[in-house]
Amino acid sequence: MKMNYFFISVNYKTSDLIKQWAESIYKFRPDAKLIIVDNFSTHEERNKVFNLSKEIIFHVIESENEGYSSGLNKGLKTIIPDLKNSIIFCCNLDIEFLNIPNYFESGPFVYIPKIIESNRKNRNPFLTRFQKYLIPIYKTAATRKSSNIYLIAIILNKIAGFFKSKIWAIHGSLFCFNSFLLENKNVFPFNSESFLYAEEYEFASFVEKNNGKFISSELIAFHHSHTATSEIISNTKGFMKYWAPSFLNFINKQVK
Numbered sequence: 001m002k003m004n005y006f007f008i009s010v011n012y013k014t015s016d017l018i019k020q021w022a023e024s025i026y027k028f029r030p031d032a033k034l035i036i037v038d039n040f041s042t043h044e045e046r047n048k049v050f051n052l053s054k055e056i057i058f059h060v061i062e063s064e065n066e067g068y069s070s071g072l073n074k075g076l077k078t079i080i081p082d083l084k085n086s087i088i089f090c091c092n093l094d095i096e097f098l099n100i101p102n103y104f105e106s107g108p109f110v111y112i113p114k115i116i117e118s119n120r121k122n123r124n125p126f127l128t129r130f131q132k133y134l135i136p137i138y139k140t141a142a143t144r145k146s147s148n149i150y151l152i153a154i155i156l157n158k159i160a161g162f163f164k165s166k167i168w169a170i171h172g173s174l175f176c177f178n179s180f181l182l183e184n185k186n187v188f189p190f191n192s193e194s195f196l197y198a199e200e201y202e203f204a205s206f207v208e209k210n211n212g213k214f215i216s217s218e219l220i221a222f223h224h225s226h227t228a229t230s231e232i233i234s235n236t237k238g239f240m241k242y243w244a245p246s247f248l249n250f251i252n253k254q255v256k
Contacts, residue, residue, distance in 0.1 A: 003104070004086040004179075005032040006079050009093050010071035012039040015048040017093040017224075022056045028100035034058035035078060036093075037071035067195035069202065069246075073188040086179035087111075090189070094224040095174055101218040108180040110207055111217035115171045117225050123171040126200050130165035131157055135201075139251050142244040150240070167214045169204035173223045181212050191253060194246035197239075201250045 007025050011018065018036065025032050036058055038049045046062070053060050061074055072090045079086070087104050104111055115123040134157055141149035175189070182188075189206040190199055207214070 002085065004079075004082055005029050005089070006035065006082075006086055007032055007089045007091065008035045008037070008072060008075035008079075009091055009095075010037045010039055010068050010075070011045075011049055011093060012065060013041045013045060014093050015045055015052060018049070018052050018058075019056060020096055021093045022058060024095075024097040025100070026056075028097060033079075035061065035075045037061045037063050037075050039063050039065040039067070039071055041065065066192070069190035069194045069196075069199055070192040072190050072199075073192050076182070076188055080182075080185050083179045083182055083185070087176065088179060088182075089174065089176050091174040091221075092172075092223070096222045096224065097220070098222055099218055099220040104178065104217070105215065106180070107178060108210065108212045109178045110170065110181070110212055110214045111176040111178075111219055112167065112170055112214050113174050113176055113217060113219040113221055115173055116220070116222045123173070123223065125167035125169065126171040127157075127167075127169040127204070128161065128163075128165035129168045130163050131160045132168050134160060135251075138247060142247040142251070145240050145244050147237075147240055150243075168208075169200040170214070171223075172199040172203075173225075174219075174221055175199075175203055176217070176219055177207075177212070181207065181210050184210075191246070191249050194249045195242055196246060197243040198246040198250045201247070202253075205250070205254065 009021065022034055025034065036049065038046055038060055040046060040063065049060055061078060063071060063074060112124055117123060134153055137153040137156065141153055189203045191202045
């Protein structure tokens with residue numbers, strides 16, 4: 001059975017990353033369908049994206065700058081008519097694919113990628129089920145907008161990562177999953193009310209609620225980390241400004 005391969009990303013002042021991203025995909029999947037949601041920054045940037053789309057071939061969705069999660073959901077909505085038998089990749093433009101396997105097992109699966117960074121062999125798992133118990137500490141950090149409490153949570157999280165436990169969340173630079181998980185075409189993995197960050201938590205919660213399963217894969221990518229977010233975030237205060245409300249959106253969504 002022929003599978004569709006959809007790659008969805010969001011651009012904000014990062015058009016210089018598009019060519020490398022797209023070429024790394026077409027190297028393995030010439031039949032892939034690429035979608036870029038362009039969150040408006042300047043007319044010059046938007047024109048660059050449209051010019052690139054003619055050269056490299058990808059579909060552009062014009063959008064106001066409503067954030068990363070909203071952009072991913074907009075991209076997902078456009079593929080609903082062709083959703084059956086699809087493998088979906090929601091990823092940053094600073095991802096460079098090193099291997100995309102020819103076969104993905106069919107079912108309600110999330111395919112765990114190996115995410116390499118310059119100083120990390122693999123960013124996955126992002127969180128294990130054991131590390132999930134630290135969420136209340138992150139909640140306190142977000143509520144108080146405290147970078148000190150956030151740092152404590154990070155340290156405890158690293159310690160908890162040494163304890164063997166099943167994966168709960170994958171790194172937010174690349175989400176790869178089967179269209180089985182989008183059978184409810186009115187529910188999407190990401191929180192459109194969150195501008196930036198907490199995508200890993202939102203996606204993990206979505207998978208959990210839809211009885212999805214994480215399985216290993218041969219999918220490998222290099223993450224040129226912070227290349228995209230540096231256009232928005234330049235310091236700790238800036239990070240907390242965006243992370244705290246997004247994390248609290250995730251918490252409040254669990255209560256509803």
